[in-house]
Amino acid sequence: MNRTTWLAAAAIPLALLLSLGTGPGEIGLAEALATIGRRLAGDELDLRGAIVWDLRLPRALLAGLVGAALAAAGALCQGLFRNPMADPGVLGVSSGAALFAVVGLLLGFDRAGLWAIPVVAAIGAAAAMGLLLAAAGRQASLAVLLLAGVALGALCSALITVCQALASHQWDFGLKVIYWLMGSFEGRSWPHLSWAVPPCGLGLALALWLRRDLDALHLGSDAAASLGVDLARLRLLVVVAVGLLVGAATALTGVLAFVGLVAPHVARMSSGPGHRRLVPLAALVGASATILVDAVARSASGVVIPPGVITSLVGAPFFLWLLRRRGLRGLAG
């Protein structure tokens, strides 16, 4: 790991500390750390302890994991399509998760338990990924894969709108859908984190494994093939990795915009275009940025600002600034 990667890695614990000391419960960092120490020593926790242990710590860790997943997925998509504008949403996986989550909310599955909507959304992500692979075909070109993903995303978005229109008189449903689509870590705790770890861990491992092939692809399809890269297999594995990362992240927290688009560009400013350094650095940047965004969202006492809104509010102007400064060619590295 080079200096930049070390710095990015060090930013994560700093962001975690800031997050642990922030929140409407008015519990400072020292008390939060003492609480975690007591809990790890096996002590029973009071109300303030429960706020730190059951609410702040797991949601901060989940924010980090989700941010890393989305950023790594963004780096994979931009590498696969060799397009700096590609974000994890272009494959339609997050839209599939969102559609199933909305249908689940419409049918009242959320009343079955905390697990219900994440499970339904994960099924949606898997279904979208399966549909994409079936529609594009194993030997499809990147352009066909990209267009199939865009079309799938548009279809899912249209069906979400149909659900909202059909149930427009159910204001509680509308509220749930709006909050879910805005993305949030509100109420996420240890179970959510434990559900996120296996798919995100597998997806991140796949992303790290595919770095060398993506570097070869950066030279062009013909060059990559001449270097022994099986392009069809690479496409399939990238889609599976993105599906795991984005599907799990979206299923558990809703739609968090711009993390997957902007974090790889921030990382690329330091690492350059090579995926060997880009993918881990993007994941670290995404993790610390998302933890910080969630801390900012929770610091506004009295109102609930969904982190997904903040990622868009910060990410979109930042991306425009980056685009103006470096140009599209510069973004591509």
Added chain:
Amino acid sequence: MPAHDPPPSSLAPGAPEPGENGSKCRARGRRLPAVLRGLPVLFALSACTGAPAPAPETGDAPAHRIVSQTILSDEVLWALGPAAQARVVGVSALADDPRYSGVAGVWPPATPRRALTSEGLLALAPDLAVIASFTSPEVRELLTSHGVRLLEFTRFTGFADYRSHVRQLAAAVEDPAAGERLIADLDGRLARLAARRPAIRLAAVSWGDGHAAAAGTSFDDVAEAAGLSNMAKEKGLEGHVPVALELMVSWDPPVIVTGCPAPEPDDPACRAAEAAVAALPGVRATAAARGGRIFAVPARALASTGEGMARAAEILQDRLRAEPP
């Protein structure tokens, strides 16, 4: 409903014909695009449909064909009795939804259920439409332009507003005595609730989907009637406000009230709703969870702005009184 004649100006003999402008353009050797050539026709058509709006009636004038577009008016018009019911030509699309409505399945099937669409409402030829605050300005404009009087309920802050709404609707159906009977019934129930208030006044937070009901909400009156205090109001909040789970937990409420999608409080769906709140991170450490005081109230009572408010207060008081001393 009387048909509206097109305004004379659109058919006036002196009005320029659509072809005149086109001829001038052709004389200059240019052809207008089809869209532009069609504009005069579109203007003429819009003039035909855009009849001048007659001034809407005001006050509590009697109404003979009422279309109700709020659950509250669906409930009150039914409760006012057969004479009022006979004047209703349509009720809201939510009238039969047991999750929200206290008159689900009560209105005869022959009474149309109408969503807030202009054509659907106008087809009923109402002379009074009881509309909601979220009725679009386009629908309002269309209704008033066709002479339909609008009655809009905008304040739903508790029993005082309910009494006011009942009196307005009773006046509209020319049966104020029926309205006063409803109000007397409500006041009797509130008096019984007041007589049975628990000795210790606990603080309660009404919380669901990340929102709490604070000052100026119907829950504020419900809590007061049941013998509880509204914690969100005591924290200085107003209206239905987003309250983060961490903030709600940090208040350590002795009572948490939430809604459940069931018609009666003993329904298993209400127990499931209580368990769902108790399972949220951090909630198990609150006084409410430790004391077994997470109470689910049927949503149609808890979210009611009508008679259901008294029902919600009765349910809450029964739960409080059922506690072991």
